[in-house]
Amino acid sequence: MPKQKTRYVCQSCGATALRWFGRCPGCGQWNTCAEESAQEETKRPLQFSAGPPAPITEVEMTTEERHxxxxxxxxxxxxxxxxxxxxxxxxxxxxxxxxxxxxxxxxxxxxxxxxxxxxxxxxxxxxxxxxxxxxxxxxxxxxxxxxxxxxxxxxxxxxxxxxxxxxxxxxxxxxxxxxxxxxxxxxxxxxxxxxxxxxxxxxxxxxxxxxxxxxxxxxxxxxxxxxxxxxxxxxxxxxxxxxxxxxxxxxxxxxxxxxxxxxxxxxxxxIENPSEVFLSERSGTESGSVVVCSIEGTRPILVEIQALVSPANFGYPQRVAAGIDNRRLSILIAVLEKRAGLTLGTQDVFIKVAGGVRIEEPSVDLGIATAISSSFRDAPVDPDTVVIGEVGLGGEIRPVGGIDKRVKEAAKLGFRRCIIAKGNLKGLRKPDEMETVAVKTVEEALREAL
Ligand SMILES: Nc1ncnc2c1ncn2[C@@H]1O[C@H](COP(=O)(O)OP(=O)(O)O)[C@@H](O)[C@H]1O
Ligand SMILES: [Mg+2]
The missing domain is CATH 3.40.50.300 (P-loop containing nucleotide triphosphate hydrolases)
Known part of the structure; x- marks a missing residue:
């Protein structure tokens, strides 16, 4: 029997098959199949010479010199x-x-x-x-x-x-x-x-x-x-x-x-001080705009979250998020409906993180929830306020890490008031001119913010 000359390789995950496939058996993606020659095997192994096993304490250590x-x-x-x-x-x-x-x-x-x-x-x-x-x-x-x-x-x-x-x-x-x-x-x-x-x-x-x-x-x-x-x-x-x-x-x-x-x-x-840049286009007077503080690595960064809530015209309401995870948006909407009594079921909800930033940190949950409520009620949030806190499924506000750093960054940029979780209040070191409002539930937070 002649040797198989070609094989079919998924261009996404590298899975191979002997026949053409529409959907990759390895990763499940469609239209990733390409025909390649069967001799395409790596001839060189990927390891580099290691030598015999050695006690870890005797491994030669070069001081890591970085350029x-x-x-x-x-x-x-x-x-x-x-x-x-x-x-x-x-x-x-x-x-x-x-x-x-x-x-x-x-x-x-x-x-x-x-x-x-x-x-x-x-x-x-x-x-x-x-x-x-x-x-x-x-x-x-x-x-x-x-x-x-x-x-x-x-x-x-x-x-x-x-x-x-x-x-x-x-x-x-x-x-x-x-x-x-x-x-x-x-x-x-x-x-x-x-x-x-x-x-x-x-x-x-x-x-x-x-x-x-x-x-x-x-x-x-x-x-x-x-x-x-x-x-x-x-x-x-x-x-x-x-x-x-x-x-x-x-x-x-x-x-x-x-x-x-x-x-x-x-x-x-x-850009050494990203907060200043990300907040530079903010007018601060419209409803649906809230400033949050996310820690990226070691740096606290202030960004603006914008929400737009408007009646859905046909059937199924839309939930669209740019810069945050869509599923998280859905969860926050559900919490707002159940725990704060907002009727969002007939409303389209759009969320955008200004400046094209993407945020994964949960500390911005409360900011997103506040922005949605602000737009829904058409009531602007005080432009000197920063909102910091994670929202639990029960509507409770959870403390977040690095609160001192966040509050300090907010003060540095001229904000005067922070809404934070009650659990973050203990031991908080904050600049004197900063007023902190500690809240326990999402309902309480909305009362303070709007
Ligand atoms: N004369 C120029 N002045 C300012 N920006 C420029 C100029 N020429 C090209 N660019 C910008 O540089 C970008 C190209 O960047 P490049 O490093 O080639 O991207 P990539 O390598 O990621 O494809 C373009 O998007 C363009 O906006
Ligand atoms: Mg290029």
């Missing part, structure tokens, strides 16, 4: 700078600013006297030079290479022995040993594996740019995310100039830190 890039928002997200030998994936929508940010980082290292190899499979060296000129990254230490063959790239990297390698993007490079097209899951996996080897063997940190698919995941997501040390996402709304860099995985630091940038003519400019 600081002086782009403090970038260093913060990485956990304090670039770790030698690490492999970092930077994902994001097309045009969001991945190439710009990495070129800026490369330029900074270059002007610091370190060689950087910037490999672009998408843009010509001239295009890269033009951008470098615009963002102030022109330095003799920055080497550009327009190449997609990974064998050439690794050999050039070893010859040059730079302090950092950037591959823009991982979907354009290919290993000539495989037959499948660049960007296919076999290629992406193989290339990431080879680059991982390079990073671990030589200690050169490697940054991979990864495009995000329409569904919001990096193409070949699970496979890539498992291989690399750190996954960073650059996000933001197309029509806003703010960009947020967030770590989704980090073997060398916390994943909670975010870096906030503004996209400008001269590149990405770090």
């Amino acid at each position: 600081r890039t002086e782009i403090s928002e970038f260093d913060r997200v990485l956990g304090g700078g670039i770790v030698p030998g690490s492999i970092v994936l930077v994902g994001g929508d097309p045009g969001i600013g991945k190439s710009t940010l990495l070129l800026q980082v490369s330029g900074k290292l270059g002007s610091d006297g370190q060689k950087v190899l910037y490999v672009s499979g998408e843009e010509s060296p001239r295009q890269t030079r033009m951008r470098a000129g615009r963002i102030g990254a022109l330095t003799g230490n920055l080497f550009v290479l327009s190449e997609t063959n990974l064998d050439v790239i690794t050999s050039e990297a070893e010859k040059l022995s730079p302090s950092m390698v950037v591959i823009d993007s991982v979907q354009t490079v290919y290993s000539p040993e495989l037959e499948s097209a660049p960007g296919s899951i076999s290629q992406v996996r193989e290339c990431a594996g080879i680059l991982m080897h390079l990073a671990k063997r030589t200690g050169i940190p490697v940054f991979l740019v990864g495009h995000v698919t329409k569904e919001g995941a990096i193409a070949g997501p699970k496979v890539l995310e498992h291989i690399v040390d750190t996954v960073l996402y650059l996000e933001g709304e197309r029509h806003h100039s703010y960009r947020i860099l967030r770590a989704a995985k980090n073997r060398f630091g916390s994943t909670n830190e975010i870096g906030v940038f503004e996209m400008e003519e001269e590149g990405m400019v770090g």
Whole structure:
């Protein structure tokens, strides 16, 4: 019997099958099947030489020397700078600013006297030079290479022995040993594996740019995310100039830190005090607007939540949230109906976090609930008030962590009044000019806020 020449591979999770499939048997996604040659097996194992087992106390410890890039928002997200030998994936929508940010980082290292190899499979060296000129990254230490063959790239990297390698993007490079097209899951996996080897063997940190698919995941997501040390996402709304860099995985630091940038003519400019920027467009007099405080990593950040509640025109009312989880919105609406007597069943509810920020922290629950009620009753919330608290299913307000930091940040930006959970009151250190209102239930909170 002739040997099977082709196989079918899911481009999302890498599951393989001998027959074509419409829906992946591995991850259940539709239309992810692609035909690939059957010989596409990784020839190199992914491990690097380990040696015999050794007591952990005798493992050689190198003091972790990180390269600081002086782009403090970038260093913060990485956990304090670039770790030698690490492999970092930077994902994001097309045009969001991945190439710009990495070129800026490369330029900074270059002007610091370190060689950087910037490999672009998408843009010509001239295009890269033009951008470098615009963002102030022109330095003799920055080497550009327009190449997609990974064998050439690794050999050039070893010859040059730079302090950092950037591959823009991982979907354009290919290993000539495989037959499948660049960007296919076999290629992406193989290339990431080879680059991982390079990073671990030589200690050169490697940054991979990864495009995000329409569904919001990096193409070949699970496979890539498992291989690399750190996954960073650059996000933001197309029509806003703010960009947020967030770590989704980090073997060398916390994943909670975010870096906030503004996209400008001269590149990405770090924003040291994001609260001020996020609140800058607020008028504060309409109903449905509430300021909350979320802690992202170690930094408290004040943002505005906007709600719009209006009668539903046909049948099923809509619940639409931008910047927070839709399910959480549904829960909060149910709590408001049951515990505070708001009849939202016939109302459309829209929620938006201003500035295109995304918040996952539960401390903004009470702020969202307050915004919904404010819009529903068309009663504005006092513009000098910040609302902080988690809402339980029973309508109780739960205390949140880091309350001192949050209240202090609110005071710093000129707010005069905080609505917080009663459980947060004990031991609270607050600035004298700040008035705190402690509440136990959502009903009580709404009475105080509106
Ligand atoms: N001359 C310019 N001035 C300001 N912004 C620019 C200029 N040229 C391009 N941009 C911005 O840079 C962005 C492209 O960023 P880029 O780093 O190429 O994104 P990515 O690599 O994520 O696809 C575009 O969205 C565009 O808004
Ligand atoms: Mg790019």
